[in-house]
Amino acid sequence: MKIALDAMGGDFAPSSNIDGAIRSVNAIDDIDIILVGDKAIIEKGLEGKSYPKDRITIKHASEVVHMHDESLVALRKKKDSSIKVAVELVKSGQADGIISAGHSGVTMATSFFVLGKAKGVDRPAIAATMPGLKGPFVVIDAGANVDCKPEHLLQFGYMGSAYFRAIYGSQSPKIGLLSIGEEDTKGNELTKETFRLLKETDLNFIGNMEGKDVFTGVADVIVCDGFIGNVVLKLSEGLAEAIIKMLKNEISSPLSKIMNYIFTKPAVMRLKRKTDYDEMGGAPLLGINGSCIVCHGRSSAKAIGNALNVANQLTKIRLDKLISDDFSAYGKKLVKNKSEK
Secondary structure, three states: OEEEEEOOOOOOOOHHHHHHHHHHHHHOOOOEEEEEEOHHHHHHHHOOOOOOHHHEEEEEOOEOOOOOOOHHHHHHHOOOEHHHHHHHHHHOOOOOEEEEOOOHHHHHHHHHHHHOEOOOOOOOEEEEEEEEOOEEEEEEOOOOOOOOOHHHHHHHHHHHHHHHHHHHOOOOOEEEEEOOOOOOOOOOHHHHHHHHHHHOOOOEEEEEEOHHHOOOOOOOEEEOOHHHHHHHHHHHHHHHHHHHHHHHHHHOOOOOHHHHHHHHHHHHHHHHHHHOHHHHOEEEEEOEOOEEEEEOOOOOHHHHHHHHHHHHHHHHHOHHHHHHHHHHHHHHHHHHHHHHO
């Protein structure tokens, strides 16, 4: 598989992206990478590095989308940005997927307009994988759509289910709807109507779930609008970092410092690895014709390498086709049910 990587996107670009690409080709046999961005800068970053030279190529892009750029302005004016050029490589068939740690709004919008929506999808959504007590779970939407209709959340449920089945092998993922109470009467108009729609599907819908249940493993896929999902994601990141720092401070306290260090540090480090977003790599934008991974702006080389692995997996299994097939099957059932009434 060949993945286009926006080499200029992210807080630590281009070094983190270049090093992440090198990590990936050195670890994965069946992946080739196109680094998209300023050719001279990328070539300098690759100098002296050990990697199979035939598996990393460069595609020049003269412009960079910065984090402070407005999405619509960047889309209209920066026609040769590293993000746009990378997505165009997928559109033309020169690459199988795209990854960017740059401006997420521009990455999503460009992928949406250039690659188009998967059949049956109204709103593409970000599926963020998070660590839970019983293993990983998925939050969808994690930031692509801040204003949603019930029909959109219904589609998020289908896309999230298809994604979880494909990645983790579960035949019937548990789908939960994030709300302010477990009863179907709780929530706002959006969640109440979404509850009704999800209940009528063949998805393994377990009903409403509260914020306190997010990490318990009660659901494999948690459905919400992008505003709530992004708050959950960022709050979780901040809380995890704060807890790790507090634990480290306790271990380093003068009282029984050596014993605390010996017996507690290994557990703290294991917890850190489980909650580190670098381990997740990035989150796929589901519902487009192709594979697009949106990475954290602070992504390290390790995170980029893991994101490349995710992109490679999703491209192999043609997740976009699996999602379209699910929507097609659901549409046929709707027609059949209406004809029988």
